[in-house]
Every structure is written in C-alpha cells, then in structure tokens.
Amino acid sequence: MIRKNFALPTNIRLFGEIFFQRGRECYLVGGAVRNMVAGWKPSDWDFATDAPPSEVISMFRRVIPTGIKHGTVTVLFKQEKYEVTTFRIDADYSDGRRPDAVTYTGDIYEDLSRRDFTINAMAINLNTGKLIDPHDGRADIKRKLIRAIGDPQIRFAEDGLRLLRACRFTAQLGFRLEEQTEKALSTCRFQLSNVSLERIRDEIVKMLDAEKPSIGFLVMEKSGILSDILPELSRCRGINQKGFHSFDVLDHSLYACDGAPADRLLIRLAALFHDTGKAVTLSTDEDGFPTFHRHEIESEKIAREVMQRLRFSNAQTDAVCHLVKHHMFHYTDDWSDAAVRRFISRVGREHISDLFALRLADQYGMTARTMEATNLTSFAKRIEAVLDKDMALTLRDLAVNGKDLMKVGIPAGPLLGTILDQLLEAVLDDPEMNKKERLLAIAKSLHQQID
Missing domain, CATH: 1.10.8 (Helicase, Ruva Protein; domain 3)
Structure with a gap:
C-alpha cells in the first residue's frame, strides 16, 4: 500500500536513476526505511532491485560480490558502500540459518514478505519517493510494536538469529514485542543452536550499542534465551547484595551496563561481566549477610571464558578481563603517594580512564541512578599529580x-x-x-x- 512520499538524499536518487535508465526498479529497504518512517536519522543504506546480480555488477565500475550466492552485492558509489539485493523468494531453511536456495522474483511485494518483522518490511521507491508498506509496518512503528510477518514460529525457524534481533530491537528502538511474537521467542529458542557464535556475538554487540541494553537482556531472560547463550549472567538472578545495592546481581550488572558509555564497547562488556563471579563466591558472614570474597578474580575467569566462546578478539578479551580484574579498588584520601603509584603501576596508566568509567557504571548499577563521584574526582587529581612528575611506574x-x-x-x-x-x-x-x-x-x- 502506498502511504507517503519521502524526500531522498541526492546521492540516493542518483543511484536509483542508474537503475531506472536500464528499465529496472530500485527501492530503499531495511533499517533506513524504518528510521525514515519513524523520523529518525537513517543509516546503512540497503537496496532491493529486480535486476539480477550480474546486471547490477555491469552497471557500476566498483562492485564487491559480498553475498552473490544469495543475490547480494556491495556497490561502491560516490565514496559510499551500498548493499544491493535482487528481489527474491527464499526456499526452505533446513539449517535454521540461511535459505537452501533463492529464487529471484520481479515483485517487490514478494521480496518484502520474506523479511522478519513488519517494521523492517517496507520499501521506498527511489524514482517516486513513495512508501510501499504491505504489512502495516508504519502502523506498528506508531504503536512501538515489534511484530513478526505472518507466523512468528515460521519466521524464527527460517533464521534463529531473528530471535536475538527481536530482543535487540526492544532495546534499540524502545519497542515492545507483539504477544504472539513474544511467545514464539520461548518456543523457538532452540533455533539458536543453529546460529554461529560469531553471529550471536555480533547481535549482542549491536544490543550493547543501545541506550539501555538492559531492556533487551531482560527480554532474553524472560524468554529463556539468556540462560541458553549467557548462562553465566542468568545464574546471577536472585543473588542479593547488601549495602547501597538496590538490586540483585543480575539487575545490577544489566543496569551497570546501561550506565557505561554507549560508545565504549569494552567498558559495557566489562560492566556486564564484572560481578558474574559473585554467583560462585557467595557466602555469608557471621551476621548472615552475603559476601563475595575475591569475586573479581572469578569474574575475570568467567569473562574470559564467555568472550573466548563468543569469538571476541584476544585484544578485546584481554582489555575487558583486565578491567574486570581491577574493578574492586577502594581509594581513600589517606592513601600514601606510594600507594597511588602502585595503583598506577598495577592497573597501567593507559587503562585508568576506562577503569574509572567502569567504576561510575558500577555505581550507577547500584540504584539505576547517577551518583556523586567525589571520591573518584579526588583520586583522579592524585593520579594526575603523580603522572605530572614523570616518575618510574613500570x-x-x-x-x-x-x-x-x-x-x-x-x-x-x-x-x-x-x-x-x-x-x-x-x-x-x-x-x-x-x-x-x-x-x-x-x-x-x-x-x-x-x-
């Protein structure tokens, strides 16, 4: 159904004209359309066309056959990379990851019907700027609703990664899951066993880029997905803490992740895993209060196991584990200058900024509110004074x-x-x-x- 006309950037219109001059159709599809309909800044320009990949390759000087088996190429056009996929109908997904075969079609409506959620199944005609919305994605955007196209169990069976995408969209967009789509998360979660660990990792990384990743992780927990792919986090549920903590270890960890800078992935990962060791170090003191002696050591081990399992790079793994290992420093103003120097030597001056950001995230996770950090401010001044003197620290x-x-x-x-x-x-x-x-x-x- 044609709903609305959109003004498109000049380069996008010029890109489309190359197709029209060949008598071909070209549509903007995917997340960029969703964002434009919602009034957000578009990114990741993806296109769909009735031209077969071989013809698309012939239209442009620089083309990378990134996924040509499934009809996708990447076109380098005016210093931009545009992913172009030929209209297609997917055959069965016997491995729960990718179609066994694809059949090209000349119908944009058939192409949109194979996609995951209604909000991602819209297209904008590059020639007219008109919106094509056969599954009422625009209405679902207004309702802030994530709804699978057709039967959600069929959609999730086609590609298990869609389970995580649904969770991620709740965090990224602040949308809720449609009832049947949400139910299907639980019944179809076994499909994730067909998904590579690298794809799972990439989806988690995208979730960590959201303003509040906790929203997506809580959806994962409710459906059982969290216990399947991150059991180390899941078992922190119900482990209560004392002192200023308002939450159990799981909620604290998720809110600490929220409190970490959204543009610093390694700090968000460290915040997510920094207290996972509490689940295995839990004890009680003589007054019956919970204690977690040297939990940071166990947390470092767990973080390393998880990050290696999810195929993070060695450098990323080492950086996150270093932060987790050292997050339990307790500075007071009566520290001697020698104690400050030893801290810098132990932690490494290059990690201090990240470690302080993790501490602020940790404090945020106690109450899900920003707290005063006067103690850190004082400590930072002491560290700066030591570094200014250019003393031997390593x-x-x-x-x-x-x-x-x-x-x-x-x-x-x-x-x-x-x-x-x-x-x-x-x-x-x-x-x-x-x-x-x-x-x-x-x-x-x-x-x-x-x-």
Missing part, C-alpha cells in the same frame, strides 16, 4: 634493565625477573631510588641474599 621506566643486571653477574632467567620486580617496588616506594648506581647496588645485594 619496569620500562627503571634506570636499569636486564642487560645491566647481567653485566654485574646476575644470570638471565627467573631470578633476574624477580630482582627487577623488587627494584620496581623499591622505586615505587621511593622515586629517588631510580638511579642506576643505587639500583645496581640493590640488585647485587638481592642476588647475594637469594643466591
């Missing part, structure tokens, strides 16, 4: 190195490393000790004592 900053120690008779090996560590401790305690002659004298003495 082994690299010492006035001596391994070669220097070997020259005075200390053999290479574990002992040399132990002595270097002790030299750093001495310098952290008294920066004036960082002089080559003094350190070599200490090193010789330590070698004699140990040897």
Whole structure:
C-alpha cells in the first residue's frame, strides 16, 4: 500500500536513476526505511532491485560480490558502500540459518514478505519517493510494536538469529514485542543452536550499542534465551547484595551496563561481566549477610571464558578481563603517594580512564541512578599529580634493565625477573631510588641474599 512520499538524499536518487535508465526498479529497504518512517536519522543504506546480480555488477565500475550466492552485492558509489539485493523468494531453511536456495522474483511485494518483522518490511521507491508498506509496518512503528510477518514460529525457524534481533530491537528502538511474537521467542529458542557464535556475538554487540541494553537482556531472560547463550549472567538472578545495592546481581550488572558509555564497547562488556563471579563466591558472614570474597578474580575467569566462546578478539578479551580484574579498588584520601603509584603501576596508566568509567557504571548499577563521584574526582587529581612528575611506574621506566643486571653477574632467567620486580617496588616506594648506581647496588645485594 502506498502511504507517503519521502524526500531522498541526492546521492540516493542518483543511484536509483542508474537503475531506472536500464528499465529496472530500485527501492530503499531495511533499517533506513524504518528510521525514515519513524523520523529518525537513517543509516546503512540497503537496496532491493529486480535486476539480477550480474546486471547490477555491469552497471557500476566498483562492485564487491559480498553475498552473490544469495543475490547480494556491495556497490561502491560516490565514496559510499551500498548493499544491493535482487528481489527474491527464499526456499526452505533446513539449517535454521540461511535459505537452501533463492529464487529471484520481479515483485517487490514478494521480496518484502520474506523479511522478519513488519517494521523492517517496507520499501521506498527511489524514482517516486513513495512508501510501499504491505504489512502495516508504519502502523506498528506508531504503536512501538515489534511484530513478526505472518507466523512468528515460521519466521524464527527460517533464521534463529531473528530471535536475538527481536530482543535487540526492544532495546534499540524502545519497542515492545507483539504477544504472539513474544511467545514464539520461548518456543523457538532452540533455533539458536543453529546460529554461529560469531553471529550471536555480533547481535549482542549491536544490543550493547543501545541506550539501555538492559531492556533487551531482560527480554532474553524472560524468554529463556539468556540462560541458553549467557548462562553465566542468568545464574546471577536472585543473588542479593547488601549495602547501597538496590538490586540483585543480575539487575545490577544489566543496569551497570546501561550506565557505561554507549560508545565504549569494552567498558559495557566489562560492566556486564564484572560481578558474574559473585554467583560462585557467595557466602555469608557471621551476621548472615552475603559476601563475595575475591569475586573479581572469578569474574575475570568467567569473562574470559564467555568472550573466548563468543569469538571476541584476544585484544578485546584481554582489555575487558583486565578491567574486570581491577574493578574492586577502594581509594581513600589517606592513601600514601606510594600507594597511588602502585595503583598506577598495577592497573597501567593507559587503562585508568576506562577503569574509572567502569567504576561510575558500577555505581550507577547500584540504584539505576547517577551518583556523586567525589571520591573518584579526588583520586583522579592524585593520579594526575603523580603522572605530572614523570616518575618510574613500570619496569620500562627503571634506570636499569636486564642487560645491566647481567653485566654485574646476575644470570638471565627467573631470578633476574624477580630482582627487577623488587627494584620496581623499591622505586615505587621511593622515586629517588631510580638511579642506576643505587639500583645496581640493590640488585647485587638481592642476588647475594637469594643466591
């Protein structure tokens, strides 16, 4: 049904004209249309056409056959990348991930009927700017509703990833699930076993980009999906905390994730996993209150297991685990300067900003409200004062190195490393000790004592 005309950017109209000059149709489809209908800024320009992929390739100088098996190519046009897919009808999805085969069609309506949700099944004609909306997606946008096209169980059986997409859209868009679509999440969740861990990871990353990821994770929990793909988080439900905490460990973790900067993925991941170790370290003190001794160590192990399972890069995994491991610092104004230097040395100056952001997120997760951070402000000033003095804070900053120690008779090996560590401790305690002659004298003495 034609509902409305839309003004399209010049480059998009020029792109469409290339198709029209060949006697072909071209439509804007997907999330960009949804956003334009909702009045939001469009992104990820995707197109559908009746031209077969081979013809699309012939129309443009630079084309990447990114998914040509399923009718999709990526066109490089005026410094932009446009994904173009030929109108198609999908055959059965026997593996629950991708169609066994695709059949091209000349009908945009048939193409839209194969999509997942009504809000994603609209198209804008690039020639006229008219909206094509055969499944009332525009009405569902007004109602803030996520509704599967046709039978939701069939839609989810076609591609198990759609289960996570439904959860993600609740967080990204702030929409609710239509009743039958929501019920199908539970009955079809087994379909996720057919989805690669990389695709699951990518969907979680997209959810973490939402203003409040907690909305999507709570939908996942209600349907049982959370226990299937992130059982480490799921088992934090019902583990209560004391003190300023208003929530159990699961809700606290989800709200801490909300409180982390939306544009800093690693901090959001650290916030999500920072307390997962509480589920395995839970004990009670003599007054019957819950305690979680050294839960940060267990949380680091769990975070590493989850991130490796979901195929995050080693660098991402190490960065998140480092933050989780060190999130339990307890600064007070009576810390000595040496204690501040040891903190910087232990954490790494390059991680301090992220660690402070995680602490702020952790505090937000206690009440789901922003709290005063005067203690962190004071600590930041102390750290800044230390860094301004350019003191030795790592082994690299010492006035001596391994070669220097070997020259005075200390053999290479574990002992040399132990002595270097002790030299750093001495310098952290008294920066004036960082002089080559003094350190070599200490090193010789330590070698004699140990040897």
